[in-house]
Amino acid sequence: MQLTGLLDHAERLLPSAVGDTPAERVLAGKLIANLFFEDSTRTRVSFEIAARRLGADVVNLGASGSSASKGESLVDTARNIEAMGVDVLVVRCAISGGAALVADNVKCAVVNAGDGRHEHPTQGLLDLLTLRRHLGDLRGKRVAIVGDIANSRVARSTTHGLAALGAHVVAVGPPSLIPSGWRNLTCCENITISHDLDPIVGEVDAIITLRIQMERAAGQGIASDYRFAYGLTESRRARLRSGALILHPGPMNRGVEIDDAVADDALSSVIFEQVSAGVAVRMAVLLQACTAVAKDTQSH
């Protein structure tokens, strides 16, 4: 399966991703452009580190400081950057489907680094890699994804991946933050929906808690007692199964969806391991993107 192959490759790259061993600079001479039209810490920096570790050159462009601020469209921006000889465009944007739109209009490889409420594929991959490293084969494992499902591209991508690997996803959150059609997102039998976190806490192998996306108006959909009902508090952490994991894609709203003591818990929290896995996953993805472009060029 392509997904397993990508995860295996990322796992092998992990020591070089975190700088423990030197990476082979197989992308020397390649040029990667990060087009980030939404703010980002982890994704942008880890794509840049991934590209540099593999020897590629990197350029970064954001909405502020680019001609997007003068009204230039996403596609026009991408086509202009491509015209400068870029091999891979890494695109983050607020438009759901924006990365696919760019891919339809350029010849170089395009990697989706998060598009609106739609998908965040490399976040999904890094979540899977982190879970797999701790839990082994994910078939039959139960993973709760808690919180702002409605606005979360992470929830979508990670759920697709977990379902593909045979895990069961429990989507947990208030009705206002779980769209009615979400159950049909992927294999129905692999997803259940719950509005009550407490009965689930002690039954799952991992909990991925999501950021409440205030910038996407999620704040209007939550009650003031959100932390009481859905927050990962110390008392909920105390009821986790032995070996169960806590994940968060970041950035965290500490004290809202996750308490300090849980985020920083040395036993269960793997939040910073997710970030390290992100570099490895993005190295694997960039290598695959460059290989795909090379094959495409040869076939024309």
Ligand code: CP
């Ligand atoms: N998880 C994630 O996408 O974080 P950033 O928005 O900081 O890239």
